[in-house]
Amino acid sequence: MDANHSETPQSNWHATVADEQQPKTPILVGIAVALGALLWLAPFMGLNSILNPAKLANIFGGPGAKVNNFLALLGTLGAVTSTITTIIIGALSDRTRSRFGRRTPWILWGSILTAAVMVGLGLIKDQSQLPLFIILWCGIQTFINMIVAPLIAVIADQVAPQHRGTISSIYAIGYVIGQYGGPVIGGRFLSTSNPGLVNTGYFILAIMMLLSGPVAAILMREKSSLDMPKEKLDMSGFVKAFIFPIHKVRNFYLALFGKMMINIAVTAFGTYQIFFLTTGMGLGSTAAGKYVSLMGTATMVTAIIFSSTSGMISDKLHTRKWPVAFAALLTAIGTMLPFILRTPSAMIWYGIIAGTGSGIFFAVDQALNLEVLPDPETAAKDLGILNFANTGAQILAPVLGAVLFSMVGKQYMPILPFLAIIALVGAVLVLMINEHKTV
Known part of the structure; x- marks a missing residue:
């Protein structure tokens, strides 16, 4: 018997539930x-x-x-x-x-x-x-x-x-x-x-x-x-x-860093959204606040609608990575619109398109995270490590934004293509996950 386990039979307890x-x-x-x-x-x-x-x-x-x-x-x-x-x-x-x-x-x-x-x-x-x-x-x-x-x-x-x-x-x-x-x-x-x-x-x-x-x-x-x-x-x-898992972890770390890239793009956009409207598009603070509110409403409504259905669709399709990658693509498209159009209404379109992506992402990414866990008996610890994709993005996004701001001549709008690329990198990492296989 494993020296780490007690001598008492433990056959009645299971860490997870099988489909059957x-x-x-x-x-x-x-x-x-x-x-x-x-x-x-x-x-x-x-x-x-x-x-x-x-x-x-x-x-x-x-x-x-x-x-x-x-x-x-x-x-x-x-x-x-x-x-x-x-x-x-x-x-x-x-x-x-x-x-x-x-x-x-x-x-x-x-x-x-x-x-x-x-x-x-x-x-x-x-x-x-x-x-x-x-x-x-x-x-x-x-x-x-x-x-x-x-x-x-x-x-x-x-x-x-x-x-x-x-x-x-x-x-x-x-x-x-x-x-x-x-x-x-x-x-x-x-x-x-x-x-x-x-x-x-x-x-x-x-x-x-x-x-x-x-x-x-x-x-x-x-x-x-x-x-x-x-x-x-x-x-x-x-x-x-x-300790961070080290066995059968390829999918685990692809999910972690893919999620982090997507979150960095979204977090950095949120950090600088007011500056895209003021410095980038020439609005005053009051008008900018109005568009931020409208964008937030659009994001919330579309996120709620698509989060309520996307998980069930992914169950029917028997895939998690493709919906998550599609959500990252929508995030990248939404991020590019203010850069291309340079009009305040583009921010509302960002809310609609990226909000749709957020709804899909919130619903399906969590299921994806559960399926890349190396060991069901350490689920909470490993999910905590995956949560670093959220907290790490909160730390890195403002730093990355400041670096990009300096690189592009202390302007805000040119930051947007870089954020779109980062979201797409996240999509690629997620698509590299090998579903239905132990790796």
Whole structure:
């Protein structure tokens, strides 16, 4: 017997579900992960996009360089913290044994701790407390990963491969609504006449965050993991639990870097969108803000529509990589339109075309990620590593944008063709994935 395993027979526990064991689509699991995603992502986006900048503007006496620099610091530290903690928490989740399963305890405690830290952020009032603001923000990036990494792993645990596209589509609906709806909720707590209303926003969003864990746990009804084989944390066990995978990983790393390229293109476009409209197209701030809002609406609507159907279509087509590559192609096309047309309406067309790509990507990429995992027993840890495609893009996109800005003569519009090429590189990497084969 393997020295890493106990002598007790462990035949009743399985890390995943085979197609023949699950003839019907487990819709309830899809609803559980979708609502869980909506209830953690909406509060996070409301804080990150709206309430944090508003609170810092109140603290510093108005928007300006100090606010921008502090937000950049928060973004960098938060992304680094999230990258590290999501892998660690995922690995610990994979090894958790409880009557409530591997994921449920983490999801429940994550929602409680994240909500508590959000309340703490809401109580910060002046510049003397800014070091505490940084600590609490890194705390949020840590505790929220107690929800994120295990929640996504639930699909790998409880959904057979033939249904993962459909369940990923349901998950994507909650994710998209949370991503675009969170800033809308946060905006309700902005008031020129009552700056203190921002703090109320933190408390209300904390309640949403608090609900994410219990709602998901009740609906997904995870089985006990007490029968899971017990492994010693010797050197071999440590490598399996915490280190980047090294066996049967060609597809895994192609998916990781393909996803990162696509995310870098999208993130960099979002970072500089206001400058494309002002410096690039000559609009004033008010008019630019109007087009950003219209573009955001177009992106949200098309993303919701296509995220709700693309996963099911990929199930029927028995492929993940082709829809994801097509989504990257749409992103590249949408990115080129403002460069070619040089009119503000091109930004709305970007929202429609790239939003369609985002909807397809959100739905099918998650299913693709699940199918390139090297080992179902380390699903949460490996999904945490794949999440580096998101956090890495947040770190690299502004840096790459600044480098390109300098390369093209300190202009913004010529950046766009480079971003389109980066998205296409992501598509090529995804197409190199060898589906239906162990590599």
